[in-house]
Amino acid sequence: MNTITQTMRFRQVLIEYSFKHGVTKAAIRYKVNRQYVYRWRKRYDGTLASLADKSHKPHHHPNQHTADELKLITDMRRRNPNAGLVVFWVKLRQRGYTRSITGLYRILRKQGQMPVKPPNPKYVPKPYEQMLYPGQRVQIDVKFVPEACIVGEANGKKFYQYTAIDEYSRFRYLEAFEEHSSYSSAVFLEHLVKAFKFPIECVQTDNGQEFTKRLGSSQKPTLTMFEKRLKELGIQHKLIRPYTPRHNGKVERSHRKDNEYFYATHKFYSFDDFAKQLKVHNRNYNKFPMRPLNWKAPIDYINSFINFGELF
Structure with missing residues (x-):
C-alpha cells in the first residue's frame, strides 16, 4: 500500500477509542452507527492497510462474456495471433459471436490477448561500390526550382538547376538553365567537363527524357543529344533502375540540402539573378567541410589528390 488516506486514519482512531471506551460511546463521539464500528473492528488487524477500502468492482455482471464465448476467443486467438482487432472480430462473428467490438477489445486487453504485430x-541495401579516385563516376540530375522562389518580373517562369556531383570527392558543379531538355543536358555536360579538374570516366543519371529515350514510346529509341555527346567524349553512361532515385543518392541528398540552405531563404527576380546566386551557392558548397570527407572541403579533397596523389 503506497497511500494512507485520512479515512483510514479516522477508522483507526475510531477503533482504538472503541476498545478503550466501548462501541456505543465511540459511535456517539464520532457520529457513526454501531454496525460501522463493529465492521471495521472485525477487519482491523493492527495495521492501517487493513482499513483501506477494497475494490467496489462487482464480481459478476449480467452481461459478462460466457465461458463458451471466452473459449471461442481463446481458440480463435491461438489460430490467429496476428489478426488485428477488426479482422479478429469479423472472424468471431462468422462463428456466432454477438458481442460488440468494444466489448471484445476489453476482453482481449484483460486477458492479454491483444494482437502481436x-x-x-x-530493406537491406546492397553495399554501394566505393569509388577509388576522382572522376571514376559522376552523378547528374535536374532539380526544378520551387515556384515560390521565382518572384518579380520572373514570376510564372520556370528555372532548372542541373547538378553534377563526383561520388569520390563530393565536388559539385551547378548550372542554371531555362530549358529542361536533352539539348540543355548536352550543354551542361560540355561545361561540366571543362569545370572539373579531372577526366570523367562514367556519368550516372536517371531515365528522364532529358538524358535518354530508353523508356519512351518508341520501339527503336535513338540516342539523345546528351548520349551522343557522351559517346563523342568517350564517357560511359550508366542508367539507374527506373523509379529508384535512391540509386542516385548522393545527388538527391545534395538537392535536399539545396532546399534547406538555399531555396528556403532566397528569391530570384530574373534568370540572370538566379544564375549568379546559384554560382555563389555552388562555390560555398565546395568550400564547406563534410563528414564523409573526414571534415575536409570537397575542393581541398580534390586539390590534395591532384597535387600529391594522396588524401589527407
Missing part, C-alpha cells in the same frame, strides 16, 4: 521486413 509481426515486424515489417526491413
Whole structure:
C-alpha cells in the first residue's frame, strides 16, 4: 500500500477509542452507527492497510462474456495471433459471436490477448561500390526550382538547376538553365567537363527524357543529344533502375540540402539573378567541410589528390 488516506486514519482512531471506551460511546463521539464500528473492528488487524477500502468492482455482471464465448476467443486467438482487432472480430462473428467490438477489445486487453504485430521486413541495401579516385563516376540530375522562389518580373517562369556531383570527392558543379531538355543536358555536360579538374570516366543519371529515350514510346529509341555527346567524349553512361532515385543518392541528398540552405531563404527576380546566386551557392558548397570527407572541403579533397596523389 503506497497511500494512507485520512479515512483510514479516522477508522483507526475510531477503533482504538472503541476498545478503550466501548462501541456505543465511540459511535456517539464520532457520529457513526454501531454496525460501522463493529465492521471495521472485525477487519482491523493492527495495521492501517487493513482499513483501506477494497475494490467496489462487482464480481459478476449480467452481461459478462460466457465461458463458451471466452473459449471461442481463446481458440480463435491461438489460430490467429496476428489478426488485428477488426479482422479478429469479423472472424468471431462468422462463428456466432454477438458481442460488440468494444466489448471484445476489453476482453482481449484483460486477458492479454491483444494482437502481436509481426515486424515489417526491413530493406537491406546492397553495399554501394566505393569509388577509388576522382572522376571514376559522376552523378547528374535536374532539380526544378520551387515556384515560390521565382518572384518579380520572373514570376510564372520556370528555372532548372542541373547538378553534377563526383561520388569520390563530393565536388559539385551547378548550372542554371531555362530549358529542361536533352539539348540543355548536352550543354551542361560540355561545361561540366571543362569545370572539373579531372577526366570523367562514367556519368550516372536517371531515365528522364532529358538524358535518354530508353523508356519512351518508341520501339527503336535513338540516342539523345546528351548520349551522343557522351559517346563523342568517350564517357560511359550508366542508367539507374527506373523509379529508384535512391540509386542516385548522393545527388538527391545534395538537392535536399539545396532546399534547406538555399531555396528556403532566397528569391530570384530574373534568370540572370538566379544564375549568379546559384554560382555563389555552388562555390560555398565546395568550400564547406563534410563528414564523409573526414571534415575536409570537397575542393581541398580534390586539390590534395591532384597535387600529391594522396588524401589527407
